[in-house]
Amino acid sequence: MMVNELLKDPMVLREIILDHYEYPRHHHLVEDESYHQAHMASESCIDDIHVQALIKDNIIQDINFEGVACTISTASTSMMTELLIGKTLEEAKEIISNYYAMIDGREYDEEMLNEAISLQGVSKQANRIKCATIGWHGIEQLINESEEDHDSKE
Amino acid sequence: MLDVETIKKDFPMLNGKTMNDKPLVYLDNGATTFKPKQVIETVNHFYNDITSNIHRGDYEIAYKADVAYDHCRETIAKFINCEPKEVVFTSGASASLNMAAYSCGLCKLKKDDVILITEAEHASNVLPWFRVAEKTGAKVEYIPLTQEGRISIENFEAAMDERVRIVAVASVTNVLGYIAPVKQICEIAHKYGAIVVVDGAQSVPHMPTDVKEWDCDLLAFSGHKMIGPSGVGVLYGKYQILQEMEPMMLGGGANSRFDVCGNVLLKEAPFKFEAGTPNIEGVMGLDAAAQYLMNIGMANIAEYEKELHAYMTKELSKLDNVIVYNPNGDSGIVAFNVKDIFSQDAAGYLNSQGVAVRSGNHCAKILVNFLKVSDTIRASLYLYNTKADVDALIEALKTCTIENCIGTFF
Numbered sequence: 001m002m003v004n005e006l007l008k009d010p011m012v013l014r015e016i017i018l019d020h021y022e023y024p025r026h027h028h029l030v031e032d033e034s035y036h037q038a039h040m041a042s043e044s045c046i047d048d049i050h051v052q053a054l055i056k057d058n059i060i061q062d063i064n065f066e067g068v069a070c071t072i073s074t075a076s077t078s079m080m081t082e083l084l085i086g087k088t089l090e091e092a093k094e095i096i097s098n099y100y101a102m103i104d105g106r107e108y109d110e111e112m113l114n115e116a117i118s119l120q121g122v123s124k125q126a127n128r129i130k131c132a133t134i135g136w137h138g139i140e141q142l143i144n145e146s147e148e149d150h151d152s153k154e
Numbered sequence: 155m156l157d158v159e160t161i162k163k164d165f166p167m168l169n170g171k172t173m174n175d176k177p178l179v180y181l182d183n184g185a186t187t188f189k190p191k192q193v194i195e196t197v198n199h200f201y202n203d204i205t206s207n208i209h210r211g212d213y214e215i216a217y218k219a220d221v222a223y224d225h226c227r228e229t230i231a232k233f234i235n236c237e238p239k240e241v242v243f244t245s246g247a248s249a250s251l252n253m254a255a256y257s258c259g260l261c262k263l264k265k266d267d268v269i270l271i272t273e274a275e276h277a278s279n280v281l282p283w284f285r286v287a288e289k290t291g292a293k294v295e296y297i298p299l300t301q302e303g304r305i306s307i308e309n310f311e312a313a314m315d316e317r318v319r320i321v322a323v324a325s326v327t328n329v330l331g332y333i334a335p336v337k338q339i340c341e342i343a344h345k346y347g348a349i350v351v352v353d354g355a356q357s358v359p360h361m362p363t364d365v366k367e368w369d370c371d372l373l374a375f376s377g378h379k380m381i382g383p384s385g386v387g388v389l390y391g392k393y394q395i396l397q398e399m400e401p402m403m404l405g406g407g408a409n410s411r412f413d414v415c416g417n418v419l420l421k422e423a424p425f426k427f428e429a430g431t432p433n434i435e436g437v438m439g440l441d442a443a444a445q446y447l448m449n450i451g452m453a454n455i456a457e458y459e460k461e462l463h464a465y466m467t468k469e470l471s472k473l474d475n476v477i478v479y480n481p482n483g484d485s486g487i488v489a490f491n492v493k494d495i496f497s498q499d500a501a502g503y504l505n506s507q508g509v510a511v512r513s514g515n516h517c518a519k520i521l522v523n524f525l526k527v528s529d530t531i532r533a534s535l536y537l538y539n540t541k542a543d544v545d546a547l548i549e550a551l552k553t554c555t556i557e558n559c560i561g562t563f564f
Contacts, residue, residue: 010564013564014557014560014561014564017560017563018556018557018560021556021560022556045498045513045514046497046498046514046515046528046529048528068528069496070496070498070499071496071499071556071559071560072499072563119563121562121563121564122563124563125502125562125563128498128502128563131498
């Protein structure tokens, strides 16, 4: 079976979310001043996480996160780290906007989101959209900050 | 005892509604409550038959609206045992508590005075006091809770001294559901000349309230948590205290006369606090709600909820995957978690099974320090809940695994 075929099986998608929740990737913070950090605390629920990223030469070199969060928030942020590490800022922004499109129930490019398509069902539970996007908003904020820094230095 | 099956027939929300294709089981009464047809019809009567403004019409329907509005003050007076003129209508308990802080606190507090609260208070009984403290230079201090999370007389007495000018406590706390010893608190506080403000949002709807027996100075509660409309609530105040308080909002209906020089003569309490056109239909609905509850009897409701709470706690304690934080709670509130599952994930699963509960920190954000958990699930009962509702919760919790929580997204 092709990878893409596997990603059509709800049982597999469920397992993917569970796996990212139980074994979140890059789930630790480093004390390194070259990393930029965003504190993301939801106003409406308890999710309260820190996202940090090392952005150099227009490429996301590393992303870490940690904090108090629900399954959807933890799994979605974990998937985000895997999808975005190693990408250029332009590539990352395109993936992010595709992910938001999926969560909002709009048209999106499945290829680009890989395992994160397991979270497509969140679009049907409006109260959980914040959970599924909190880490993504964190990295988006860090990318914007990095671009502003870059612009101001030029 | 309560005839719950008959009561349920009065509530359109309980007439066979479903949620996610499962029978709706509503256990979030601490957040808000369903309304009986008597309340709905009263509100509709205002809209359908007597829409008009109060206190200023010279025609028949306005007079009828006037009478209906004023009648509620008498009903509430009976409901909590006070004088009608001691009942101020507000938009809800939060507005009432803000009024207590700004209209009473700001006038009475000076630098280094103390406002005594607890870590179990709802945000609405914390944040206004923070701000008043900031403005006056007074300090907010906390009555230490017992290991179980209660206010004890010993702890309260130890926290009390001459600096304390205001004591603000919930008569029933909204996360743990413990009853505070309000009567003794008032007795001790009054020895020091302090004013006692009671947040009754979680107690007034569920048990008899007698402000004379308590001897509290101010009491806040909401209509929507006691089968009444949203956007209406009450601030009860001892009349002398209400007279001393300055309204935080001025306008039409609050003054008797004013002139171009800025001389203003305010009306007497309670009217000086009710500037602007009030929530007339809300007040009328609140009247119907209080009457409905009194017809059933607040003592009966309290007894019934206590019995149902005991049943819920007992059944929850049989589940290996559930931790209950207030097994000895005094009201219909149970705070719990499903082991190793984040409260919002579990609440999401319960939703998929038709069960409505609340997850989170329930607006009592400083309680986290005490409970040592960031968040809980809260199931809260009311007079129309049954053992069958509890059973539905228990059945749903039995299958509340992390896999099933994730499964709700497919």
